[in-house]
Amino acid sequence: MLNPRLVTNRRLSGLRVFAVAARHGSYSAAASELCVTQAAVSQQIRNLEASLGCRLFVRRGSGMMLTTEGQVLLPFAEQGLAILERGLDRLAHPAAGPLQVSVLPSLAARWLMPRLWRFTETHPQLELRLQPSQQLADFAAGEVDLAIRYGEGHYPGLHSELLMSDTAFPVCAPALATRLQRVADLISLPLVAGPEYAGVSWANWLALSGNEHILPQCRQLTVDDGNLGLEMVLAGQGVALSRSVLVADLLRQGRLCRPFATELTPKHRYYLVWRPDSSRLNDITMVREWLKQEALESRE
Incomplete structure (x- = not known):
């Protein structure tokens, strides 16, 4: 009595040859794709037919045509082989994660x-x-x-x-904008900024605007996180020197105002x-x- 596992292995091997031969309608073309001899293809098909108890191909001229049984089997063989290939590929290339x-x-x-x-x-x-x-x-x-x-x-x-x-420039809540008619009016409000980085600082911005002389009179509040500084400004607690990328959406939404046109270009x-x-x-x-x-x- 044949070992059932051996029969299954033979069928799997034969099914791949069967699917390729059916696609080409030719044993010789299938042999070329599979890099085996035509005799090997023929033998695999015969073994598969013997295990199934039916013919899968009949010769028509120089080609091979599927029998009724072969036409029934083909879509299941192709789908099964495709699923098997995906499973093997998943093992070889496991999901990489986020x-x-x-x-x-x-x-x-x-x-x-x-x-x-x-x-x-x-x-x-x-x-x-x-x-x-x-x-x-x-x-x-x-x-x-x-x-x-x-x-x-x-x-x-x-x-x-x-x-x-x-770029970097001052921003404030709309409620404070009316109090900033000129740069010197910054003296009356807290100036929020992160640690000086890439040349962005109130000292440099005031110098660029020609108002460096008011710096000693200004009250500065330094925060480590630029987002925290913006939250303070959104709450109306001062004026922030912020970067355009961070405030563009807030300006479009009207949640912040830009009181002065002068802007720094960071390094x-x-x-x-x-x-x-x-x-x-x-x-x-x-x-x-x-x-x-x-x-x-x-x-x-």
């Missing part, structure tokens, strides 16, 4: 998060996991797949691509950064293209 994206907390809160739903809608197959942090993520340790960094774009061992530029810009040898380059490319499109639309 794409890890490092980003500054302020940029995540004020620019990226309000737009992220659009990525989720258009790319439901890829999950993004944001890592808001002031610290540079460690690519070497595998902590992150893609980062949005604010700097000069030079990162040894990594690829970088310009995402967007910004740094936003860059996309990733490892050139990453195993997830296709996913990274997908996210990069989406981010660049969002950056382009946000400037319009």
